[in-house]
Amino acid sequence: MGGPRFEPVRAVRAYERVVEQIEEAIEGGTLCPGQRLPSERELMVQFSVSRSTVREALRVLQARGLVRSRPGDPNGAEVLPFSPAALHKSMTTLARVAELSLAELVQFRMVLDSSAILLAARLRTDEQLAEMGVAVTRMRAAVEAGGDDFGACDVAFHDAVARASGNKLIQICTDVVRSIVLDLISEKIADAADGEALMRQSIRHHEEVIAAVRTGDGPLAARLTRQSMYDYYAGYVPPAERAALRALLE
């Protein structure tokens, strides 16, 4: 015979149902960033669950970076605009729990940033090119002023490149991975003996990259970016793992 086919049922908890519904409303556009959710006491009426359940659901949504709640706020939780914070968090966890090495992270940056510059060389606007130039000018000024702001200006440059690539995913991922890398080496980066030499070399590299972007030579710009990044970060990577980084250089 073979009666009706039954599927194994997964026990789905009440708070998950609440999460699903609110999540769907946000991702579907019913709830827009800036809008407010009803208060917890109102939600427990609408969902017919207790406040504990509502709160657990809100905690999950908050962990995913979709909403934020503030004590004392007469309105309910606020729907947040997208931010890569959740992505950043999970990738940071990944880096620690999955034991990502600095070499892997730097290698990933080399891949992403060189691809971004390759795209930027073809798709950039004149404003974006000018923005990259400004960032490098500020990098040079920062070195003269002692180098404290050098890192921030460097970030501004790479961010401008990532935006010029026209790919939001590349932009977000470069941003996330960059901050993780900088966080890992932040303690060593300050007291590098050859810090100023590294900065000046980095500026020269950046200028060459901009020149390549101006002429539209994407592959050259990409190659220069990989080389620049290798020169800048290889010193922090254990020698044994540098070979994998060099595999990305011609």
Add this chain to the structure above:
Amino acid sequence: MGGPRFEPVRAVRAYERVVEQIEEAIEGGTLCPGQRLPSERELMVQFSVSRSTVREALRVLQARGLVRSRPGDPNGAEVLPFSPAALHKSMTTLARVAELSLAELVQFRMVLDSSAILLAARLRTDEQLAEMGVAVTRMRAAVEAGGDDFGACDVAFHDAVARASGNKLIQICTDVVRSIVLDLISEKIADAADGEALMRQSIRHHEEVIAAVRTGDGPLAARLTRQSMYDYYAGYVPPAERAALRALLE
């Protein structure tokens, strides 16, 4: 003058402190995957907080994919081995909320997979090369058998490549982005009129890629991968956005 410098204090909630402590124990290695947390009632004693607070903390940790709890389990919550599930979730949310286009996702795949094959061509072992060959062989068999398993075999190939790249982050990100892309076009991919032709072309491309990897010609393998991916996915991307994809082709 100028009394002591005070810093603005951020109201930190009790459950966040609980999350921090448990998270630190897990990421620091004090708690290993498979181990159990104390029961909620035990945790509320250790942390001197109420069970509600403990539960909200556990919900956050669960949302981050660090622990899992099962009702009725005499032991406490289980510490999970790392899985990219949380990364996958946040990137899927990103794709929806930040309105990532299919073109951006495919472009990202082109970047990641071509970089993976570039690294694999230089760093692969013979076993990994053989694994890629097996996957392509199975792809061909799948086409003859009707094509239902083609997608799975294709995934196996790209996964083998990603592993051969030696970079766990690349491996994880290719996996996550690939599943998002496949999810987006899953409804269209089945009833493609020229499905079989696409599959056969894809197999030819894969064979060329393997040949390039065998001879160690990474740049060629990378170029072939980008072209193959473009040919395979361009049909699903709106014509106006295909130019950005072509920017990655020589």
Add this chain to the structure above:
DNA sequence: CTAGTGCACTGGTCGGACCAGTAGGCTACG
């Protein structure tokens, strides 16, 4: 008209309670 004060809400936390489910020990039966 403005400055100040309540008040009515909010979210954060607590304690206690009940339920369904699980695992492992215990008992009673074969």
Add this chain to the structure above:
DNA sequence: CGTAGCCTACTGGTCCGACCAGTGCACTAG
């Protein structure tokens, strides 16, 4: 003696009621 079955002591999931410290707004007193 071995095992099948029950029983109990836990677990997490959910609910309820309560209190507190904040916040914004309306209202009032100057």
